[in-house]
Amino acid sequence: MECERHNQNLSAFLDGRLSRKEMARVEEHIRGCRRCREDLAELSRLKQVLANLPDSEPSPGFWNASLHSVRTAVPSRRAITGMRIRQCLAVCAAAASIVLMAMVARIESPTSIPAPTEPTTLHADSLVALSSSLRTELPLADTGTLRFARTNGIATDWADDHKLDFE
Amino acid sequence: MLSALRLLATSDADRFEALVREHQASIYRVAYRLCGAREDAEDLIQETLLEAYKAFGRFTPGTHFDRWIFRIMRNTFIDRLRCKPRVQCESLDSPLDADAGRSSTREIVDHGNQPDLRLMARLLDGPIQEALDALPADYRIVVVLSDIQQMTYEEISKTLGCPIGTVRSRLHRGRAILKDKLKSYARL
Numbered sequence: 001m002e003c004e005r006h007n008q009n010l011s012a013f014l015d016g017r018l019s020r021k022e023m024a025r026v027e028e029h030i031r032g033c034r035r036c037r038e039d040l041a042e043l044s045r046l047k048q049v050l051a052n053l054p055d056s057e058p059s060p061g062f063w064n065a066s067l068h069s070v071r072t073a074v075p076s077r078r079a080i081t082g083m084r085i086r087q088c089l090a091v092c093a094a095a096a097s098i099v100l101m102a103m104v105a106r107i108e109s110p111t112s113i114p115a116p117t118e119p120t121t122l123h124a125d126s127l128v129a130l131s132s133s134l135r136t137e138l139p140l141a142d143t144g145t146l147r148f149a150r151t152n153g154i155a156t157d158w159a160d161d162h163k164l165d166f167e
Numbered sequence: 168m169l170s171a172l173r174l175l176a177t178s179d180a181d182r183f184e185a186l187v188r189e190h191q192a193s194i195y196r197v198a199y200r201l202c203g204a205r206e207d208a209e210d211l212i213q214e215t216l217l218e219a220y221k222a223f224g225r226f227t228p229g230t231h232f233d234r235w236i237f238r239i240m241r242n243t244f245i246d247r248l249r250c251k252p253r254v255q256c257e258s259l260d261s262p263l264d265a266d267a268g269r270s271s272t273r274e275i276v277d278h279g280n281q282p283d284l285r286l287m288a289r290l291l292d293g294p295i296q297e298a299l300d301a302l303p304a305d306y307r308i309v310v311v312l313s314d315i316q317q318m319t320y321e322e323i324s325k326t327l328g329c330p331i332g333t334v335r336s337r338l339h340r341g342r343a344i345l346k347d348k349l350k351s352y353a354r355l
Contacts, residue, residue: 047314050314051314056205062209067216070220
């Protein structure tokens with residue numbers, strides 16, 4: 001039991017990774033335990049052998065080929081950034097074209113301005129009624145029309161609003 | 168000279184290449200000891216470099232490139248192991264030829280009490296690699312980084328993103344298994 005407990009610490013003891021207290025305990029144990037002493041010696045030699053293993057070499061030209069392959073397989077960050085900028089510009093250009101086309105279409109086919117009609121002669125009371133219903137900003141040029149409207153109780157808000165008084 | 172190369176490199180690709188070349192010996196050493204064969208090591212490195220280059224924007228200049236790439240290599244290595252069909256590991260203790268009642272075991276070479284360390288390492292290279300190949304991946308990675316690549320517990324802990332206690336226990340278990348497997352080859 002005690003051997004198992006100290007045995008687990010042998011690697012850390014070998015690497016100098018135990019606290020002073022723990023190191024002292026392990027040292028005391030291995031002084032009196034042949035098995036743990038042998039295990040420690042074997043671990044030490046294994047560690048040294050692993051540290052001295054010969055280096056192996058890759059195939060000739062491996063690094064050049066490998067790095068070239070990485071560069072061609074993955075576009076560079078600059079290339080990616082440039083591509084994204086071009087994509088963004090293309091989208092903006094397309095959107096601007098659509099907006100421009102819509103504006104041009106709207107100018108060429110106006111729907112808000114009514115088509116001019118043939119002038120017609122209207123009687124004053126018809127004109128007042130029409131004006132009232134339209135609430136037009138255009139004041140009546142005919143003072144008589146205004147007088148008629150006021151006399152007959154037809155709404156002349158538009159004239160009052162504009163402080164028009166033809167009298 | 169390679170550091171100067173790094174300063175002169177302007178694009179990401181150039182900087183990446185300069186860093187890889189600076190650490191190429193270590194990169195190959197670790198990959199080779201993880202895989203146990205040149206071709207597998209080269210495949211592992213190729214995949215690792217591809218992943219590393221894609222993620223190069225996340226690498227902080229001035230920090231340890233080797234640790235950063237070893238972490239990517241570890242992840243790539245584990246992923247490859249998951250995808251590969253399980254390979255029957257040959258026991259170092261099993262007889263070589265068991266038919267017709269005859270069997271022979273591997274020859275055991277005893278190099279005496281105090282063999283030259285480098286010679287011993289060269290002669291045991293094959294058996295050591297076989298023993299490494301038979302280790303669980305997590306133990307193998309820690310033993311390779313500690314005893315072959317000579318990294319400290321702290322460096323391994325940061326590289327693998329695991330606590331130092333985990334590094335310590337995996338290293339101990341990995342070494343203990345290797346020691347037992349190699350006992351019959353030479354008096355370690």
